[in-house]
Amino acid sequence: MFGIETLGGNAQAAALVxxxxxxxxxxxxxxxxxTAALGxxxxxxxxGE
Amino acid sequence: MSAGMLALFVAFGVLIGVLFGFFGMGGSFLVTPALLVMGYPSRVAVGSGLAFVFGTSVIATLKHRDLGQVDYKLGISMIIGTTVGLEVGKEIVLYLEELGLAGNIISVTYVLLLGGIGLFVTYEALKGGDGGGVSHDVDGDADIDADDIPELAKKIQSYSLPPMITLRGGVKVSLWMILLVAFATGLLSGFLGVGGGFIRMPALFYLIGVPVPIAVGTDLFEIMFSGGIGSFLYAQSGGVDLSIVAPLLAGSALGARVGSAATSIVNEDEIKIYFGLMLLLGALAVAVRQAGNYLGMGVLDYVSLALILGSALMVSSAVLYSAVKSMRAPSTTGGSTAD
Incomplete structure (x- = not known):
């Protein structure tokens, strides 16, 4: 997903996080x-107002 | 992933988000067993559970920060003590594994601790009645009433070993006491292999005397760090599946917003009763699963999961019901900042 698979090891882990x-x-x-719009x-x- | 599975993960995320935002716990405790029963490998169940906890704690911490319920000084001190405790806890587990005793001792400790804290919290909340709670409007550095501080926390606060630090709510306590409590909770969570929110949140309140909303916010702040580091370590070995984490997070972001806002509306004693009940049912679920493993009855895994999901659904519904009830009350006192 998002091309993360092409990265290796630590770079892939850091990208996932x-x-x-x-x-x-x-x-x-x-x-x-x-929330601000509909709150x-x-x-x-x-x-119940 | 099918649309049905996607909707299931989003709905499950909403449920967990309410609990996480409200109690500052309940992420890995709920997600990991569910993923395991759904057939995901344990590496993916634990890794994705941690990544989910990380994302949810980021959202919930931001929300609690908006409500003035995160004490960064306390959070950073706790992270230091917890990290050391985690390492020692892990070493104890490795030693017990060498002796071949780890599995049973950990399970029994988990059930006793979860059940014990659950009973204690429920008992204290029931004993407290209507007048014993700490105010929910804990904004900034407003002082709390001395009557609201548990006896054990008063005792710990009385040890004036420098350096003394002043926490939100006007609580003054020795840094060494905070590090000691953090070390003990870290040791337990490292020993049990859990995030430790269910240990730290009551410890912050009952041992250090931090008001519950700030204990929840600060606990979430700490979980953000432990969840981030944990998910990075699991992601290194392919344990984080984004197709699970992304929909769960989308649901929990909404739930956490509701749950965090509810802490400012719902009565303090009700929070503690829900928290205690959830821990008791969690202890029962772990005991049932352990019995299933011991007896070789796989069906008890599903009973355990049903107990966990059922209690989560029941407690989050109760939280929402109490919040709505408080908002509909004629003289609402604490709901002005909630959304």
Whole structure:
């Protein structure tokens, strides 16, 4: 996946950990934006306001 | 990978994410056994589990940082003590392996420890009643009430062996005591071969006196490092499968956001009861699996997995229910920062 297979040993391991880190950061920012956009509506709906 | 498997991994990720964000534990404890029962080789199950834990802890730590619930000074001190403890724990395992005693001793210790902590936490939470909890609005360096600090932690805090460091919540404790506690928890997690969140989180609260939300945030900060190093070591031998990690992480990122936010809404004593129950059911699951291995009954592996997944589903549902209940209460006190 992502051409990581072509790398060897330590470089491949570091790239795999790097991909997980980048995915985590992207998800954090992405879900953060989603929460900011939809959060108040969801909170109102859950809070029964 | 089929669309069904992809959806299953994402849904499983959401479930684990809620628990991870809420308790600061539950990653490898849930993922690795599930992957093993699904037929993945143990190297891939453990390696992918660690990579997943790493990704989830990054997300959950960022979220707890936003809520002011990560103590970096404490986290770095804990990493140092834990690393030394892990090495000593690993050496003990190697020695026991030479004697041919490792498997049984580790399993029995795991069940006793998990069950013991589970019983203790549940008992303390039930005993505490409504008035004994630490406030959830632990922001910045606001001091905590002395009545909220467990007796054992007060005793440990009373040893004023310099250098003394001040932690979030106004807790002042000797660095040597932190290193000692970190060493002990590291030793146990190295000995048992687990991430150690279920040991460290209660240790931070009951032994050092750190308020629970900060104990969770700081524990996650430490897991980020141990998970990163662990997944790198397994990735070197092809143990990390991105087709497993990526969908699990996509689900858990959402769950961790919900779980972390819930720590600021849900009652402290309820957190401890859920945590205790989850540990007790986890201990039962490990005991069932061990009995299966001993008796040669493969079906008990599935019973063990069902117990783990069932308890995870039950506890995460309870967390969400409590959060929603608190938000719907007429005079909500702690939900203003949660999303």
């Amino acid at each position: 790097g991909v997980v880190l980048v995915e985590a950061m992207v998800l954090y920012v992405g879900y953060g934006a989603l 108040p509506t969801v909170r109102k709906a859950i809070g």
